Each structure stands twice: as C-alpha cells, then as structure tokens.
Amino acid sequence: MNTQSTYITDKPQTRSKKLDIKIREMEIDDLAPVFHLGETLFDSDTLPTMYRTWDDYEVTGFFNEDPEFCLVAEHKDRIIGFALGTIIIKSRSAWKYGYLIWLGVDPAFQKQGVGEKLYLRFQDLMIAEGVRMLMMDTSANDIAALKFFKKLGFNQPHEQIYMTLNLDNHRKSKSRKTKPAK
Ligand SMILES: CC(C)(COP(=O)(O)OP(=O)(O)OC[C@H]1O[C@@H](n2cnc3c(N)ncnc32)[C@H](O)[C@@H]1OP(=O)(O)O)[C@@H](O)C(=O)NCCC(=O)NCCS
Numbered sequence: 001m002n003t004q005s006t007y008i009t010d011k012p013q014t015r016s017k018k019l020d021i022k023i024r025e026m027e028i029d030d031l032a033p034v035f036h037l038g039e040t041l042f043d044s045d046t047l048p049t050m051y052r053t054w055d056d057y058e059v060t061g062f063f064n065e066d067p068e069f070c071l072v073a074e075h076k077d078r079i080i081g082f083a084l085g086t087i088i089i090k091s092r093s094a095w096k097y098g099y100l101i102w103l104g105v106d107p108a109f110q111k112q113g114v115g116e117k118l119y120l121r122f123q124d125l126m127i128a129e130g131v132r133m134l135m136m137d138t139s140a141n142d143i144a145a146l147k148f149f150k151k152l153g154f155n156q157p158h159e160q161i162y163m164t165l166n167l168d169n170h171r172k173s174k175s176r177k178t179k180p181a182k
Pocket residue numbers: 041101102103104105106109110111112113114115116117137138142143144145147148149151
C-alpha cells in the first residue's frame with residue numbers, strides 16, 4: 001500500500017537564483033537526454049507506485065500530445081532539467097486544470113533555482129491557456145519535492161492510497177499457465 005500526496009495551487013509566486021540557464025520548449029533532439037535524465041531521477045525507489053512509470057513512451061507521448069507544455073532547462077548545451085505537463089478539461093466543469101506530471105532537475109544542478117524556473121515557465125503557460133487550478137502529485141515521502149511545491153504555493157495535500165493484488169496465485173492464472181500453448 002502506498003500513499004501519494006497531491007497538491008493544488010492557485011497562488012503564483014516568483015523567485016530566481018543566478019545560474020546561466022535557458023528554459024525553452026523541448027525539441028526532438030532533447031528526447032534522449034530528457035529520457036536518460038528521468039531514468040536517473042525516477043527509479044523504483046522514488047516512484048514506488050506502478051500506476052506511473054518513467055519510460056521512453058512517457059517522454060515521446062507528451063512530446064506528441066502536448067509539445068507546448070514540454071519544457072527543458074539548458075545549461076551550456078546540456079539538458080539539466082525538464083517539465084512535462086498537460087491540461088485537463090472535465091465535462092460539466094467550467095474550470096481548466098493544469099497538471100504538472102514530471103519535473104526533474106539533474107542532481108548536479110539541484111537547489112540552484114532550476115526547478116523553480118522550469119515551474120514558473122510552466123505556470124506562465126498555464127495562465128496563458130486560462131488554467132485556474134494547477135495540480136501535481138508525488139510520493140508522500142519525497143520530502144524535497146513536497147518542500148519545493150509547498151514553497152511555490154501548493155497547498156491542500158490530499159492523501160491517496162494505492163493497493164495492489166498479485167494475481168499470480170489466482171486459480172484462473174494458474175490454469176492459464178498450465179494450458180498447453182496452441
Ligand atoms: C523537486 C526538484 C525538481 C527541485 O528542483 P531544484 O532545482 O533542486 O529546486 P530549486 O533549487 O528551484 O528549489 C526551490 C525551493 O524548493 C525547496 N527545495 C528544493 N529541493 C529541496 C531539498 N532537497 N530539500 C528541501 N527543500 C528543497 C527549497 O525551499 C528551495 O528553495 P531554497 O533553495 O531557497 O531553500 C528536484 O529535487 C528533483 O528533480 N527531484 C527529483 C524528481 C522529483 O521528485 N520531481 C518532482 C515530482 S514529479
């Protein structure tokens with residue numbers, strides 16, 4: 001059983017630190033560096049739930065579906081961070097929701113304001129799209145991420161519980177495995 005925290009904000013803030021970085025839209029040549037950076041950040045320890053896993057389809061999927069909401073942070077021609085998100089429109093709701101799904105910064109460049117710059121650019125894009133509420137979710141024990149989003153104005157954490165059921169021992173699974181291959 002795992003718990004997740006989801007933070008919601010409608011309160012923008014500004015702050016930046018000195019590091020020569022460029023925040024820009026992701027381009028096709030960035031797919032591999034972003035994927036490999038994400039591999040170092042989102043492993044099974046940091047992402048204990050299986051409902052969301054970091055893989056190549058995740059990066060290419062967002063790049064195909066929402067390229068304008070895929071951002072990278074570049075420092076001296078090196079990709080040191082990324083933000084991937086989307087907009088959710090619910091039926092029977094006048095509200096547009098922005099969802100920041102993946103935010104990652106190269107550990108060598110963390111705590112220097114890169115994540116904040118990526119986030120603030122993403123927030124600007126959401127405001128320009130008419131989004132009224134931003135959401136993010138992360139593991140309840142990811143203290144760095146929780147402090148990061150709290151500092152940026154996210155609040156009202158909602159706890160969610162994930163449960164799993166291993167079907168390997170189910171009698172139907174067992175009989176499926178013992179059936180001769182056609
Ligand atoms: C969360 C993450 C994106 C933050 O990026 P970052 O560039 O290091 O963050 P910033 O330097 O912009 O930090 C802004 C503020 O967030 C808080 N913060 C960031 N990292 C923190 C840490 N390790 N511990 C405590 N607070 C932290 C601080 O309040 C910081 O402000 P301060 O430096 O003035 O105290 C980065 O730690 C990361 O990539 N983590 C792994 C992936 C992840 O968990 N992503 C989020 C869920 S998808």
